[in-house]
Amino acid sequence: MSRQFLKIHPDDNLIVALRDLQKEELIEFAGEEYLFPEKVKAKHKFAIRDFAVGEKLIQYGITVGEVVKPIVKGGVITVENTRHSSESYCAGSEEYHWEQPDVSRWQNKTFQGIKRSDGQIGTANYWIVVPLVFCQNRNIERMKVALQDALGYRNETHYIDLARNLVSHYQNAQNHDSESMGLASDDFIAPPRDLVFPNLDGVKFITHTAGCGGTRDDALALCKLLAGYIHHPNVAGATILSLGCQNAQMSLLQDELTKLDPNAITPVQWYEQQAYGTERKMLDAAIKGTFKGLQEANNVKREALPLSGLKIGVECGGSDGFSGLSANPLIGRVVDKIVALGGTSILGEFPELCGVEQNLLNRCARPELRSRFTQLMQAYEAHALAAGATFDMNPSPGNIRDGLITDAMKSAGAALKGGAAPVEDVLDYTEVVTRPGLNLLCTPGNDVESTTALVGSGANLVLFSTGLGTPTGNPIVPVMKISSNTKVYERMHDIIDFNAGPIVTGERDLEALSNELLDLCLEAVSGQYLVKARRLEQDDFIPWKRGVSL
Structure with a gap:
């Protein structure tokens, strides 16, 4: 029983x-x-x-x-x-000993990933098209319709015809009127297979509501976030659309990119509408330029890479009273195994660390990390207070309805998805991970804002626990959904990849189930298993406006 x-x-x-x-x-x-x-x-x-x-x-x-x-x-x-009530914490330290899990089963295993020329390791190969300001969202959508139609969708417009003709000439590899198309014949090479770009996982069109009208700090944070996405190992190149007069200037993004990619290894195309004059001139150039960039991106192929190249971001959303009993500790066991293999894990959602701060402080590998974590937590809470909010307001009505009554109760279970490894680094929002092991990243508790941040800081796989069900995904990184209970897994099987419910009832062992989940992770990062969020094209992207979200 x-x-x-x-x-x-x-x-x-x-x-x-x-x-x-x-x-x-x-x-x-x-x-x-x-x-x-x-x-x-x-x-x-x-x-x-x-x-x-x-x-x-x-x-x-x-x-x-x-x-x-x-x-x-x-x-x-x-x-x-x-x-809500939680324990106080201080930056003092206790000796911490981590008993590493047995990873002999995966010691010599590899996954089929993407290795960039700068040594970065990715789990997919995408080209991204991104606006610097929200008023370019319409143009992003027009490019999306045009290029997607070239792969089979029907919608007769100028941009669709342009993209369809580019694909046709590329596939036929024959001479054409370079003046009417605006391209030279040597721009095209014969495709190796029937697919137009068989080595490219896709072109992702990202939109957002930022870039102007906010503070200068908001514009800088957006550019830092976008730089993290452009420099991400899952991204082969990027097309950037700008209006020209917004706070998030091209030069601001270029400066942030230079910090991450001083040798400009990732190709980036820049298009500013006010400089081009008409929308058609800019979009014609952007579609042609992007198409040419895709040809280069298609030259990259998957290869066998060590598991130490995995950087797993952990997230929870639509949590319930079972999340901290099953899905979160299950994720924690998986990321501990990746860390033991030399890989990286990233734990964010700082409002959901309320009450477990002392445990994390005790796990910090260096004294300066304790100081930084304390400072970031206190600064975040001060921002929230200034906006008329407190951490104890974090549980949503859905959380409360399903058994998470206080923020500390929610946090105690949520933190388990970070595993038990020592904390090797503490990062502020938009900072990119540089150290293997467990990293703490200052993000809000909001599902999409936090997932967006995890990827911007370098996660190449996200493990996402849910008790109530949520479709959250990401444009460039697989987001694998793990349910805390069997009922939601069966009811919402189209969005959930893995069921941790048997842990609650005692029908399955945590260790055995973590082995199964890790095996599925390796299939996902190798392109052999398509996560449900990717199948549904759930490409969520929301920048965080600091101090507003819990």
């Missing part, structure tokens, strides 16, 4: 219901009898004893709340009787 209740840590004074418990139902657990005064829904917690006002509630061995109304033994924990 599967488990029905769970006490996570020996010090906990809360028990998690793994099934619905009815009012006046009598159960026995760990030698104690519980008669429930009200219904306790699955995923929610009930009291191990009577609690008076002011007492602390413990889960995962840490404080996750404070009692504001008396709770009787077996009583359910709710927003009416509990408020």
Whole structure:
């Protein structure tokens, strides 16, 4: 028979219901009898004893709340009787020892990835088309329609005809009227296969609502983020559209790119509408230039690469009361194995580290990392306060409905997806990862903003846990969705890649399931398994406006 209740840590004074418990139902657990005064829904917690006002509630061995109304033994924990409370933290250190997982099974394994000329290792090969300002979104969409139609969509417009003709000439590899097409005959080479660009995973058209109208800091942050995407090893090249008068100037992005790519290895094409005059002139040039760039990008092929080249970003969204019991610890076990193999993991969502700060500080490999983490956490909270928000406002209505009552309760489970490895670096938003091992990255808790940031900082695979179901994806990096429970996996199987539900019921072992998930990860980064978000073309991209999002 599967488990029905769970006490996570020996010090906990809360028990998690793994099934619905009815009012006046009598159960026995760990030698104690519980008669429930009200219904306790699955995923929610009930009291191990009577609690008076002011007492602390413990889960995962840490404080996750404070009692504001008396709770009787077996009583359910709710927003009416509990408020957020977390443990204080300091930059002092404790000796930390990490017991590395056994990775002998993968020691000599490789994956089929992309190796760039500067040594960067990617998991895909994309060309991206990006606006520097939101008023270019329409032109991005027109390019998208034109180039996608060239691959089979029907929509008779000037740009579609242009792209279709370019593809036709390329495939036929025959002479044409270079004056009418604006291209020389030597721009085309015969395709090696029936596909136009068989070695290119796609062309991604990214839009956003930033670039002008905000602060200069917002414009700089956008350019830093875009530079991270352009320089990403999954990106073969980029086409940039600009208006010309916006805050996010071309020169600003060029400066940030130079910092990451001083030798200008990644080809970038620049198109400014105000300089071209008419929209048609600019888009004609951008489509032709992009098409030529795709030919060069197609020359890159996948090859066998070591698992140490993997950089896994971890994320959770639509969390429930089971996320911290199954999907998050499962992800944590996988990333620990990648770190043990010399790879990299990235843990963000700073509002969801509230209450577990001391654990992370104790795991920091160097004293300066403790200071930086403390400074970033305090600065973030100050930004939130200035905007009229606090970290304890983080749980969404969906989180609360499914058992995550306080921010500390949510954080205690969310942090588990970062594994147990030592912290090797602490990064601010848009900073790019340079050290292998576990990296902490300052991002908001918002799913898409945080996933966008993880990729901008270098993640080439994202493992994303969900308890309620979310379609979140990314334009250039596979985002693999792991469900915390079997019900949501079966109900939303079109968006979820892997089910961690059997861990909750005790039907499957965490270690064995982590091996299966890691094997699936290797298929995904090798291009052999297409994650559900990619199949649905869920290309989410949202820059973070600092201090606004939790």
